Amino acid sequence: MKLFKLSVVLFILMWLSACTTLGLGKKDTDAATDGAEVAVEDRSADSASIGGDNASGDAETTVIVGEDQYQGDELNDPASPLSNRVVYFEYDSSAVRQEDQTTLAAHAAYMGEHQNVTMRLIGHTDERGSREYNLALGERRAMAIRQILMLHGADIKQFQVTSFGEERPQAEGHDESAWQQNRRVELIYVGQ
Amino acid sequence: MTKRWLAAIWLLSMMVVPWQAHAELIIEITGGTEAALPIAVVPFGSEGIAAPEDISAVISNDLARSGRFAPLPKQDLISQPHEKEEINFRDWRLLRSEGLLVGKVSSVDGETYQVQFQLFDVYNAQQLVGKRYQVPASGLRRLAHQIADQIYQTLTGEMGVFSTRLAFVTAIANADGKKRFALQVSDSDGANPRTVLQSKQPILSPNWSPDGERLTYVSFENGKAEVFVQEMSSGRRDSVAAFKGLNSAPAWSPDGTRLALTLSKSGNPEIYILELATGKLSRVTHNSQAIDTEAVWMPNGRELLFTSDRGGRPQIYKVSAEGGRAKRVSFEGSYNASPDISSDGHFMTMTHGLNGKFYIAVQDLDTGAVQILTETGRDESPSFAPNGRMILYATEQQGKGVLAAVSVDGRIHQRLGESGTEVREPAWSPIRK
Incomplete structure (x- = not known):
């Protein structure tokens, strides 16, 4: 058993020293930095103007919530339904829940009013079952969100749809509480 | 014993190729070897510079791992023959092992080895398969898997997959x-x-x-x-x-x-x-x-x-x-x-x-x-x-x-x-x- 433990320690040391030099495809893949995982398209000057800096003086984007007056782009207003950027799903389902309709209608309205805005929809699943099927299921969830946003006024040109299937869990656990956090679509305004 | 042995092989393989030892898998049989066929794998003889791989150990592990064979424990091997002339078949029959594998590894030069193996049917005192190879040191392990494939195929009639x-x-x-x-x-x-x-x-x-x-x-x-x-x-x-x-x-x-x-x-x-x-x-x-x-x-x-x-x-x-x-x-x-x-x-x-x-x-x-x-x-x-x-x-x-x-x-x-x-x-x- 001692030998076994020793070999584990040895292995780890060797691995640590080895992992910097390994990998034929290393050069290629290193180009995909963490930032590049969201393969952001070139931002036009137009889409940059939805940023808070330029928008503060724009009356159209001023929202009044209760008694507080939020000065700035409504996208950045924490009280706006637009601040909600994740939609969750039931197991093996791409049906959008009733409670998410308000959020989605708000995003659709915003996108309809700002045709220069692009949104990336990233679909995810929990870890159960086939990885390849889950990859397709994640895409189907993202497409379901796109469909609703289009019905409420967004244009198909404003979307990029991607799926990571079960490969990018939000919660790392192996139980229902983790799984329900992982069955989701992320709504990401490109350039925000 | 088995675990220790596996660990030893594992350690050995890492020393030989430390830069490749990235994520070694250790195979453990977790059940179902009851109907396995006993086979005697005699440690191969060695001549000249010792080979960097224990060929007979790799073969024995392959056969055991398949679940189809139960290699006899080393201490049960009654003698250590390396070729036919050294085998007393009558003795080996007592062990109730139908197959007997012997062989030897000799260094040709520091880089090249000659490996030969012979598989015998103990009851008929007959050679079932036997071959001789010359390989570079780096090819020894793969050769061991190929020999295990031939033994598997000879005794079961199915293709072996140890060299995959x-x-x-x-x-x-x-x-x-x-x-x-x-x-x-x-x-x-x-x-x-x-x-x-x-x-x-x-x-x-x-x-x-x-x-x-x-x-x-x-x-x-x-x-x-x-x-x-x-x-x-x-x-x-x-x-x-x-x-x-x-x-x-x-x-x-x-x-x-x-x-x-x-x-x-x-x-x-x-x-x-x-x-x-x-x-x-x-x-x-x-x-x-x-x-x-x-x-x-x-x-x-x-x-x-x-x-x-x-x-x-x-x-x-x-x-x-x-x-x-x-x-x-x-x-x-x-x-x-x-x-x-x-x-x-x-x-x-x-x-x-x-x-x-x-x-x-x-x-x-x-x-x-x-x-x-x-x-x-x-x-x-x-x-x-x-x-x-x-x-x-x-x-x-x-x-x-x-x-x-x-x-x-x-x-x-x-x-x-x-x-x-x-x-x-x-x-x-x-x-x-």
Whole structure:
């Protein structure tokens, strides 16, 4: 058993020293930095103007919530339904829940009013079952969100749809509480 | 004893090739060796400079690991013959071992070794198979696996798969909490793991070309699922499918000229066939409401099995590679996905969902009979050994992904333990020609 433990320690040391030099495809893949995982398209000057800096003086984007007056782009207003950027799903389902309709209608309205805005929809699943099927299921969830946003006024040109299937869990656990956090679509305004 | 022995071999293999020791798998037999055939494997004689590999130990481990053989414990070996003249068959008959393997390794020069082996039928005092080889030191381990294949084939009548390889994906969480993914290839016993691709992004679905020279897989390195083909010997890799939407689930055709794959460029995941030489694409499925994915080729090269939820839940269907109407193949259980086919075309293995848990099952394609082979409820991604005897799959142990194997009759279970890394997506290579 001692030998076994020793070999584990040895292995780890060797691995640590080895992992910097390994990998034929290393050069290629290193180009995909963490930032590049969201393969952001070139931002036009137009889409940059939805940023808070330029928008503060724009009356159209001023929202009044209760008694507080939020000065700035409504996208950045924490009280706006637009601040909600994740939609969750039931197991093996791409049906959008009733409670998410308000959020989605708000995003659709915003996108309809700002045709220069692009949104990336990233679909995810929990870890159960086939990885390849889950990859397709994640895409189907993202497409379901796109469909609703289009019905409420967004244009198909404003979307990029991607799926990571079960490969990018939000919660790392192996139980229902983790799984329900992982069955989701992320709504990401490109350039925000 | 066994564990210690395995650890010793493991350590040895790391010392020989420390720069390759990235994620060593240790294979443990976890059950089902009751009916194994006793065989005497006498430690090989050594002449000249000692060989860097213990050939007879590698052979003995291979045979034991298959679950079909029970090599006699070393202390039970009554003598240490290395060739026929040194064998007293009458003595060996007392041990009730039908097979007796002897051999020797002699150094030709520091770099080259001559290896000879002879397998005897103890009762008839007859040689069943015997050969002599000359190999470089670096080829000794592979030669040991090839000898084990010949013994296996001689005594069982089936192809041995010890000299095949495994491809799999590892995921390691770095100190910064970010995962690093690697596509690795090892010997069939988990030794000599070699990283062939590293990425900060997920890697999925490795699949071997029929000649074992290339792998195709899905990589997210460009921010989305795309299909690549990589040559093992040179490391040269090509992007073969990077269309809008998903590019995934590649599967090599039996003649090696085409890939079946899943593309969602039409707006929905469909099965396509890509001709590798020309890049010509032909679409196989046309069901715009359903997920169609995970195509695998029937050995005849004319039909595909694939996963589809066109009936509401994922099930396995069969379709002509030319397209046309798909026929449902799986009927038991609410979830069947990730099909693989035995090389004789008679058996399908798949991930079988039952009450929210997932098992590896095998279905007789002639009779439709289904047998569930595993127990953890977190088993997925099965891959047939090229002789159809064993199924390699991914499972979970203490919340971590590990590989395991089960015989197609469910009798023999192996676990491929691993040192602290998440392992998944196994693919068993074809037999090397």
